[in-house]
Amino acid sequence: xxDTLAYRFNCANLFSGNVRKTLFSGLPVLIELNAxxxxxxDRLVSLTINKYRLTYDIWEDRYLQENPGRNRSFTSLKxxxxxxxxxxxLIIAPVKTIADAQNLAIELKMRIILLTRTQGQKLKDxxxxxxxTEENLxxxxxxxxxxxxxxxxxxxxxxxxxxxxxxxxxxxxxxxxVTGLFHPKxxx
Amino acid sequence: xxxxxxxxxxxxxGIALLPLVPIIWLVNDxxxxxxxxxxxxxxxxxxxxxxxxxxxxxxxxxxxxxEALAETVVNIAQLQLPDDSENWRFLSLQIxxxxxKLLAQKxxxxxxxxxxxASHFSQLAETAGQKIVFSDRAANRFIALEMRRQNGRKxxxxxxxxxxxxxLKNSQHSLDVYQLYRTLSLSPASIPRKFLYAFLLLSALVVxxxxxxAVRLSKRLTQPIGELVKGTQEVxxxxxxxxxxxxxxxxxxxxxxxxxxxxxxxxxxxxxxxxLEKMAAWQEIARRLAHEIKNPLTPIQLTIQxxxxxxxxxxxxxxxxxxxxxxxxxxxxxxxxxxxxxFSDFGRMxxxxxxxxxxxxxIEDVRKLYPHREIELKIENDIPxxxxxxxxxxxxxxxxxxxxxxxxSSGQPIIISARNSGNFVEINVRDRxxxxxxxLQQKIFQPYVTTKKQGVGLGLAITRKIVEEHDGTIxxxxxxxxxxxxxxxxxxx
Numbered sequence: 091x092x093d094t095l096a097y098r099f100n101c102a103n104l105f106s107g108n109v110r111k112t113l114f115s116g117l118p119v120l121i122e123l124n125a126x127x128x129x130x131x132d133r134l135v136s137l138t139i140n141k142y143r144l145t146y147d148i149w150e151d152r153y154l155q156e157n158p159g160r161n162r163s164f165t166s167l168k169x170x171x172x173x174x175x176x177x178x179x180l181i182i183a184p185v186k187t188i189a190d191a192q193n194l195a196i197e198l199k200m201r202i203i204l205l206t207r208t209q210g211q212k213l214k215d216x217x218x219x220x221x222x223t224e225e226n227l228x229x230x231x232x233x234x235x236x237x238x239x240x241x242x243x244x245x246x247x248x249x250x251x252x253x254x255x256x257x258x259x260x261x262x263x264x265x266x267x268v269t270g271l272f273h274p275k276x277x278x
Numbered sequence: 279x280x281x282x283x284x285x286x287x288x289x290x291x292g293i294a295l296l297p298l299v300p301i302i303w304l305v306n307d308x309x310x311x312x313x314x315x316x317x318x319x320x321x322x323x324x325x326x327x328x329x330x331x332x333x334x335x336x337x338x339x340x341x342x343x344x345e346a347l348a349e350t351v352v353n354i355a356q357l358q359l360p361d362d363s364e365n366w367r368f369l370s371l372q373i374x375x376x377x378x379k380l381l382a383q384k385x386x387x388x389x390x391x392x393x394x395x396a397s398h399f400s401q402l403a404e405t406a407g408q409k410i411v412f413s414d415r416a417a418n419r420f421i422a423l424e425m426r427r428q429n430g431r432k433x434x435x436x437x438x439x440x441x442x443x444x445x446l447k448n449s450q451h452s453l454d455v456y457q458l459y460r461t462l463s464l465s466p467a468s469i470p471r472k473f474l475y476a477f478l479l480l481s482a483l484v485v486x487x488x489x490x491x492a493v494r495l496s497k498r499l500t501q502p503i504g505e506l507v508k509g510t511q512e513v514x515x516x517x518x519x520x521x522x523x524x525x526x527x528x529x530x531x532x533x534x535x536x537x538x539x540x541x542x543x544x545x546x547x548x549x550x551x552x553x554l555e556k557m558a559a560w561q562e563i564a565r566r567l568a569h570e571i572k573n574p575l576t577p578i579q580l581t582i583q584x585x586x587x588x589x590x591x592x593x594x595x596x597x598x599x600x601x602x603x604x605x606x607x608x609x610x611x612x613x614x615x616x617x618x619x620x621f622s623d624f625g626r627m628x629x630x631x632x633x634x635x636x637x638x639x640x641i642e643d644v645r646k647l648y649p650h651r652e653i654e655l656k657i658e659n660d661i662p663x664x665x666x667x668x669x670x671x672x673x674x675x676x677x678x679x680x681x682x683x684x685x686x687s688s689g690q691p692i693i694i695s696a697r698n699s700g701n702f703v704e705i706n707v708r709d710r711x712x713x714x715x716x717x718l719q720q721k722i723f724q725p726y727v728t729t730k731k732q733g734v735g736l737g738l739a740i741t742r743k744i745v746e747e748h749d750g751t752i753x754x755x756x757x758x759x760x761x762x763x764x765x766x767x768x769x770x771x
Contacts, residue, residue, distance in 0.1 A: 112460060112464070115457050115459075117460055148329065204464055205461055205464050205465065213461045216458055244472045244473055246479070247471075255465055
């Protein structure tokens with residue numbers, strides 16, 4: 091038995107709204123798929139995490155998807171959307187490890203990160219760059235010697251985690267048995 | 279004082295916080311409005327357009343590169359780089375055979391290009407057309423690759439070029455700004471909130487400083503009040519010597535000064551009352567003593583006179599003895615009479631007969647009583663008229679002058695000075711005698727205290743009583759061996 095349990099899912103309109111805007115601005119979009127196989131008592135049987143980093147090269151008009159182990163390039167958004175709908179053959183566990191388990195369920199958590207820490211740091215650097223946000227002194231003769239670095243003060247309230255913009259969704263499958271998957275009529 | 283201090287601190291805090299509330303609201307509103315000036319759909323649209331325009335220009339340039347290669351005629355024997363265009367700087371022209379083997383290459387001076395690899399040719403093969411442009415924006419290297427047929431043979435021609443650096447830089451900058459905008463727009467409340475927090479932190483520091491100042495100020499304000507409270511408690515307990523530490527010149531300082539003066543006056547009044555009570559008691563004793571002693575004196579004197587008169591003188595020695603005893607008894611009776619007179623005078627002292635009068639003539643008159651002793655007068659001209667009992671004040675002066683004369687046997691002049699010191703007229707009687715020991719100076723005005731061999735010690739007690747009955751004061755400043763100064767101060771009423 092070298093078969094594996096895999097899952098597939100559909101996510102319509104994945105590349106719309108802010109995801110689309112972020113992608114079109116050339117910023118990376120991170121997608122994290124977290125699949126947990128749970129037994130009948132909701133105990134974790136297996137966990138698989140798939141991470142994807144999507145970027146759009148504005149200049150060359152192509153989409154790049156980086157996934158540990160394999161990178162893909164798409165020439166259009168349509169092609170990218172097609173790859174994601176449906177998302178197929180996402181392996182969870184070898185069948186032999188769960189053959190006897192009853193009433194299994196898959197809990198799929200999808201997290202989309204629009205603003206990465208790197209980009210957040212860039213924003214922070216920009217906000218706290220004196221040249222960007224502080225006006226120059228009106229004249230040297232008006233300098234009293236007192237200088238308040240407002241940006242430095244504001245930076246006290248900035249944490250790296252602050253600038254991450256993300257959202258996530260969670261879905262649970264129906265309960266199933268491995269044997270039922272091979273004989274779907276008997277086990278609906 | 280804790281209550282007042284707490285109230286003051288709370289008042290300061292309230293004053294600091296009251297304007298802060300609308301200011302925070304205003305700052306919050308302003309920060310958000312300022313933020314919206316930069317982050318709004320119009321700005322986004324402009325930035326998007328900028329990026330789109332840059333991208334279009336970039337694609338057009340790539341097309342131009344491809345066209346430039348297409349227009350380049352190649353001759354293996356004599357390869358020639360095309361002339362640079364507006365945006366392109368051509369670096370290398372290469373010719374490959376149908377298998378991708380480099381046949382010829384012409385490089386720009388100082389810009390040698392590497393030969394293409396199999397990947398380049400396979401990517402060209404994947405495209406439907408016969409040309410492709412490879413881009414390496416980071417290195418600013420662009421390669422246009424084209425397949426041609428020459429003399430029936432398939433060849434590949436590549437043209438390597440660099441794009442105008444400014445264009446690349448500006449287009450990338452427009453993208454960076456747009457990406458920054460996207461980042462900002464993804465967390466619209468985050469940045470203004472940070473600035474608001476910073477303002478709140480600053481405000482908190484200001485409030486903290488205000489509280490610090492309030493604590494310090496309230497302590498400064500309530501400390502003297504606390505000391506005054508303690509002072510009143512001490513005075514209430516009878517400690518009239520307690521004084522509150524001097525303060526600055528504000529109202530509280532003035533209050534402290536008034537309190538100290540009041541305590542001083544209270545002490546003076548208490549001392550005066552005690553003194554007058556003592557004096558009244560001494561006067562009563564003196565009056566009774568005078569009465570008890572005076573009554574038997576005349577019968578004693580008459581009896582002894584009768585004894586002398588009745589003796590027939592038969593025994594001469596006895597008669598002489600009797601005469602001597604008679605003389606001694608008479609002398610002692612006279613002494614007792616004088617003593618009784620003094621006691622009687624002291625005990626009798628009638629009430630003051632006050633009238634408006636001038637002091638200098640009184641002093642002049644008293645001096646005339648002592649023609650055999652030089653008395654120097656230093657009387658200022660501005661002595662105002664006083665309300666006083668002339669006979670009593672005369673007696674005061676006589677007592678002081680006689681004391682001075684008895685104390686100073688050197689014959690040096692006694693100095694009497696008088697001057698106006700505002701609310702008082704001050705009279706000084708100075709001698710250059712032996713002075714009074716400091717231990718005795720406090721007691722000298724008490725009855726029956728004297729340094730003289732003769733006298734009952736009532737003179738200065740009477741003097742003080744007269745002065746105090748006039749609401750005046752008397753004190754002595756003396757230095758043993760150098761003399762004494764008695765100072766009488768009579769109020770100007």
